[in-house]
Amino acid sequence: MPRIQFIAADGSEEFIDAVVGLSLMENAVSNGIEAIRAVCGGNAYCGTCRVYVDPAWRAVTGEVTEMELPLIEATDDTTPGVRLACQIPVTPALDGLIVRTPLSQE
Ligand code: FES
Numbered sequence: 001m002p003r004i005q006f007i008a009a010d011g012s013e014e015f016i017d018a019v020v021g022l023s024l025m026e027n028a029v030s031n032g033i034e035a036i037r038a039v040c041g042g043n044a045y046c047g048t049c050r051v052y053v054d055p056a057w058r059a060v061t062g063e064v065t066e067m068e069l070p071l072i073e074a075t076d077d078t079t080p081g082v083r084l085a086c087q088i089p090v091t092p093a094l095d096g097l098i099v100r101t102p103l104s105q106e
Contacts, residue, residue, distance in 0.1 A: 002095035006033050006051075009103035018090045024099070025049040025085035035101035042086035047071045048105035051088075053081040054098035061088050061097070077102065 001017040006028065008014075016031040018024070028036040028049070040046035044067050053061050058081055064072060068084045079102070088094075 002090060002092060002097065004090075004094060004097045004099070006035070007098065007100045008035055009101065018094070020090055020092060022090055023086050024051065024088040024090055024094075024097075027090055028085055033101070035105065036085055037105045038086060040086075044068060044071060044084055044087055047075045047077075047084065049085040050075065050077055050082055050102055050105060051085045051099040052079050052102070053083055054100070055081065057094075057097050057099075060093055 001019065004016050004018050006014045014033060016027055018027040023042060025036055025038050025042055029038050037048035039048045061083065064083060065087055068087050072082055
């Protein structure tokens with residue numbers, strides 16, 4: 001199981017053992033990562049599952065997809081590495097992934 005680190009806006013850290021085949025959002029929610037609200041349940045509609053992918057991992061997770069872009073722009077979140085966690089499938093290659101979460105998902 002890939003081990004993934006979430007760093008909250010206050011600097012607190014949580015680690016999860018993620019299930020391959022589920023999205024990063026699904027893994028975060030099922031492991032109680034509170035900063036991931038995921039109001040729309042993973043349909044790329046709410047923008048409340050935003051994470052900031054650590055620079056060292058952006059080539060592995062990939063860049064913002066065309067599906068994500070309009071929603072991310074609508075949130076006015078221009079933080080480097082911003083992605084929708086519901087659009088990041090967890091694969092074995094993500095073992096060690098580090099993501100940060102926003103102070104607010106509004
Ligand atoms: S869960 Fe709603 S956009 Fe990701």
